[in-house]
Amino acid sequence: MLNVLFVCVAGMSTSLLVEKIKKEAENRGIEMQLKAVPEAETRKGLDEIDVLLLGPQVRYLEKQMQKMLEGKETKLGVVDMLAYGRMDAPKVLDQILDLNNR
Amino acid sequence: MNAIVNFLEKYFVPFAAKIGNQKHLLALRDAFIAMMPITMAGAVAVTLNAILRDLPNDPNVLGPGNFITNNWLSQHIIAMNGIVWGGTLAIISLVLAVTLGYTIAKSYGTNGIAGSIIALAAYVLGLPQSAQTNTTLTLDGVLSYDAINLINSTTATVSADGTSISVPGGAWGFFNFAQFFNPNGLFAVIITSFISVIIFSKLMNSKLKIKLPDSVPPAVSNAFTAILPGLIALYTMALLYRIWNLNVAIPLPTWIMNTIQTPLLNLSQGYIAVIVIVLLVHLLWFFGLHGTNIMAAVLNATYGIAQTQNVEAHALGLEPPFLWVASSFEAFVWPGGAGASLVLIIAVLVLSKREDYKAVGKLSLAPGIFNINEPVMFGLPVVLNPLMFIPFILAPLVTATIAYFATITGIVGPAVIPVVWVMPTILSGFFATAFDPMAIVLTVVNLVVAFLIYAPFIIASNNIGTKEKKSSEVA
Numbered sequence: 001m002l003n004v005l006f007v008c009v010a011g012m013s014t015s016l017l018v019e020k021i022k023k024e025a026e027n028r029g030i031e032m033q034l035k036a037v038p039e040a041e042t043r044k045g046l047d048e049i050d051v052l053l054l055g056p057q058v059r060y061l062e063k064q065m066q067k068m069l070e071g072k073e074t075k076l077g078v079v080d081m082l083a084y085g086r087m088d089a090p091k092v093l094d095q096i097l098d099l100n101n102r
Numbered sequence: 103m104n105a106i107v108n109f110l111e112k113y114f115v116p117f118a119a120k121i122g123n124q125k126h127l128l129a130l131r132d133a134f135i136a137m138m139p140i141t142m143a144g145a146v147a148v149t150l151n152a153i154l155r156d157l158p159n160d161p162n163v164l165g166p167g168n169f170i171t172n173n174w175l176s177q178h179i180i181a182m183n184g185i186v187w188g189g190t191l192a193i194i195s196l197v198l199a200v201t202l203g204y205t206i207a208k209s210y211g212t213n214g215i216a217g218s219i220i221a222l223a224a225y226v227l228g229l230p231q232s233a234q235t236n237t238t239l240t241l242d243g244v245l246s247y248d249a250i251n252l253i254n255s256t257t258a259t260v261s262a263d264g265t266s267i268s269v270p271g272g273a274w275g276f277f278n279f280a281q282f283f284n285p286n287g288l289f290a291v292i293i294t295s296f297i298s299v300i301i302f303s304k305l306m307n308s309k310l311k312i313k314l315p316d317s318v319p320p321a322v323s324n325a326f327t328a329i330l331p332g333l334i335a336l337y338t339m340a341l342l343y344r345i346w347n348l349n350v351a352i353p354l355p356t357w358i359m360n361t362i363q364t365p366l367l368n369l370s371q372g373y374i375a376v377i378v379i380v381l382l383v384h385l386l387w388f389f390g391l392h393g394t395n396i397m398a399a400v401l402n403a404t405y406g407i408a409q410t411q412n413v414e415a416h417a418l419g420l421e422p423p424f425l426w427v428a429s430s431f432e433a434f435v436w437p438g439g440a441g442a443s444l445v446l447i448i449a450v451l452v453l454s455k456r457e458d459y460k461a462v463g464k465l466s467l468a469p470g471i472f473n474i475n476e477p478v479m480f481g482l483p484v485v486l487n488p489l490m491f492i493p494f495i496l497a498p499l500v501t502a503t504i505a506y507f508a509t510i511t512g513i514v515g516p517a518v519i520p521v522v523w524v525m526p527t528i529l530s531g532f533f534a535t536a537f538d539p540m541a542i543v544l545t546v547v548n549l550v551v552a553f554l555i556y557a558p559f560i561i562a563s564n565n566i567g568t569k570e571k572k573s574s575e576v577a
Contacts, residue, residue, distance in 0.1 A: 009395045012524070013476035016469060039395075056480055057392040060119035081390060085481025087465060 002032035003048055004096055006079075007065075008055035010038050017079075020089035021096075028093070042068075049074045051099050053092075056081045075099040104488065115389050118396055125209040127399035130292065133202035134402040140197050141410070144190035145520040147183035148417050152519060152536045155180055191414050192279060195287030199225045202295040210303035216328045217299045220335055224298030225291050226277070227336065228343040230353050233276035237269045282355055285410040289363035290355035292403065297342075298335045305331035363407070370404040371426050373506055379405075380435055380502045384495050387440040390485035394440065401428065409520060416518035416536065425509050429517035429534040432473070433541070434505035434548055437527030439475025441494045442501055444527060445552040446560075447478050453557060455564045472524040489563055497555040501548040514540045 008014040014036040025032050039058055042065070052074050054061055059078045069076055077099045083091040121127060157163055158170040170176060190197075199221045207217025244264045245253070253260050258269040277283065282290075306328065314323040346354045369375060379401070386393035394401065409427035416422055438444020447470045450463035459482060466478035484490045508514045517534040525533065527549065531541035 008476070009392050010523075012472075013469060013474045016474075016477070055476065056390050056485075057476060058395070060122045060391055060396070064123050081480045081485060082483060085477050085479060085483055086462060087477060087481070 002030065002050050002096070002100060004032055004034045004051045004053065005042070005049045006034065006036040006053050006055065007039050007042050007061070008036065008058055014055050017084065017087050017089065017092065020087055021093050024089040024093050030093075030097075032096075047072075051075045051077065051096050053096065053099075054078045056084050075102055107486070107488065107491070110385060111389065114385065115391065118386055118389075118391060122391070122396040126206070126296065129205040129209045130202065131395075131398040131402060132205040133198060134398070134406060136201040136205065137194070137197050140190045140194070141520065142522075143186055144194070144413065144417075147186040147190065148413055149519050149533070151180060151183050151417070157537050187417055191284065191410070191417055193283040194285055194410060194414075195225070195283050195291045196222065198288055199291045199295055202292065203299050206295060206299040207303055210300070210307060212303040212306040213324060213328060216332065217302065220302050220332055221291075221295035221299050223336055224339045225287070225294045225355075227339060228294070228346075228354055229277050229282050231277065232272055232274045233278060235271040235273075237271065239267045239269070241265050241267065285407055285414050286359050286363070287355055288407045288410070289366075289403075290358040293358060294339065298339050301338055302328075302331045302335040305334055367404060367408045367411075367424065370408060371424060373503075373510075376426055376502055376506050377499060380431070380498050381495070383436075383440060384498055387479065388485065388491060388494060390480065405431070409517065412516060412518045413520055422516050422518050425516045426506065427517050429519075429521050429530070430505065430509065431502075432523055433517065433521065433527075433531035433534045434509075434514075434544055435498050435502040437473075437530075437545060437549060437552075438470045439473045439479075440498070441475065441479070441484065442497050442548070442552040443475040443478050443484070444470040444473075445497070445549055446482075446484070446493075446556050449553055449556040449560045450478075450482070453560045453564075459560075459563065471526050473526070474524070489559055489566065493556045493559045497552040500555060501552055504548055504551065505544060508540075508544050514538060514544045 006014045006018055018034050018036045022032075022034055025034075039061060042052075050073070052065065052069070054065065054077070056079055062076070062078060065076055077095060079092055080095060082088070083095070154176045155171050158168045159166050164170065171180075200218045203217040203219070203221025204214040205217075206221070208214050241264075245260060250260045250264055253267060258267055260267050281287075314326055318326075343354060350357065352360070379397070383393035383397060386396055405426070405428040408424040409429060412422040412424050412427055436442050438447065443466075447463050447466045450459050451467065454460055454463065462478060462481040466475075466481060469475070469477055479485055482490070484494055505514075509516060514531075515535040515538040518536050519534055521530045521534045528542055528545045531545045532538070535541040
């Protein structure tokens with residue numbers, strides 16, 4: 001089971017995308033858990049997360065997240081800007097799988 | 103154009119990213135966010151009072167004695183709103199001490215609850231503990247000369263015309279919550295919380311703590327290890343207050359309010375300040391960074407506090423002290439999110455002939471109505487799109503200018519009710535100003551103006567799009 005966490009400012013815009021990715025994953029038969037959270041909540045703990053994706057609007061947090069993830073298996077990435085804006089679920093899912101396989 | 107963009111990308115964006123990652127600013131921002139349950143409860147109380155009491159009581163609406171205010175249910179709800187106010191807006195400074203203590207401690211990797219109680223103690227321990235009262239009795243008639251002399255020989259005094267007596271009084275054992283616990287104390291809380299909790303956290307992270315054997319349960323040993331750092335943090339604050347009180351007549355929190363909070367907030371009321379904020383937010387957004395989030399600590403500490411003071415004044419039936427506050431930006435300057443992007447979406451839907459633009463427009467409309475602008479920002483994209491740079495920066499500057507002068511000249515009332523940021527445009531200004539119909543007019547004017555600014559650029563993008571298509575067809 002793939003565990004993915006999406007981070008944006010209020011968790012609002014990302015939750016739109018998350019719903020689409022869930023459907024896309026279902027179609028492809030991939031078992032995964034997806035959650036969108038506001039950035040402040042990520043500091044509570046990141047255990048058991050396989051892939052952590054930042055919304056492009058909070059990509060300035062990348063360094064901070066890198067520090068937090070030091071020593072953990074979690075893969076970190078920033079969602080592609082256009083894919084995010086156009087809610088291109090297949091493309092983002094590819095990005096997730098790609099990150100996970102790295 | 104490209105030179106400007108490159109220059110900003112090279113110098114401005116990394117600087118902004120640093121600010122967005124600065125741990126003390128993050129702690130401050132998160133502390134304001136964490137207060138949400140309390141501030142929203144206060145906001146609901148104020149909004150309900152506006153709907154049930156203030157609006158119907160307006161002589162232009164129904165006037166005093168109306169049926170909406172004067173019924174059994176409304177009276178009880180209004181009374182309960184008062185009770186809720188006493189635990190929310192009236193003590194908001196204490197609430198901030200608790201949340202800020204927690205977020206600062208967390209940012210240093212120390213115990214959050216310990217941080218909370220230390221910040222709370224550090225603020226309260228410096229407050230004056232006696233209350234001064236001045237009771238004035240108004241008399242029906244004029245006192246005799248003998249009676250006046252008799253009263254003046256006590257601590258009370260009779261007014262020159264002999265129609266009122268003022269009785270000074272005082273008692274120990276009271277905190278003045280209208281002075282120290284309400285929004286007036288917010289800046290003082292920010293300062294005392296940072297000093298005390300940073301001292302505490304640095305000591306906790308140093309070797310200076312009581313070590314207990316491993317057999318002691320962690321909850322117990324945690325409490326013990328915090329003793330010495332907590333003690334030193336609070337005694338440092340006590341020393342600070344002691345030195346202050348020996349040298350300055352005004353209590354420190356009052357001094358901070360008079361010397362830092364009020365002048366800074368007054369500064370925030372200037373046109374230049376408003377324009378600079380709008381410009382910075384949109385420059386950040388143009389580079390795809392969440393401008394209001396990066397600047398949240400600064401915005402909360404200025405326009406957010408000004409707004410809380412307005413809400414507090416409105417709840418008490420007083421004149422709001424500030425004209426331009428946090429909701430003024432959201433309601434009037436950027437309807438639909440940064441860049442007035444809802445207008446951009448509408449302009450795209452109406453004017454664009456490009457299929458890709460139209461698709462993004464359709465996708466972005468529903469989120470845009472609720473001020474979620476990421477789809478259009480990243481999807482069109484507006485971000486780093488040279489064609490969109492001018493309207494995206496210009497539209498909010500113009501709407502800000504219109505809204506600012508409409509508010510300063512009193513055409514539109516100031517925002518006195520906090521509105522959730524997902525409140526759709528037009529409604530948000532109407533609610534924020536406690537139902538000022540002119541707020542609707544202002545919002546519509548701004549929407550139209552923003553549309554006119556975006557329109558030529560969307561039309562221009564039609565040509566660019568078709569040209570690209572043609573050239574690709576040829577190729």
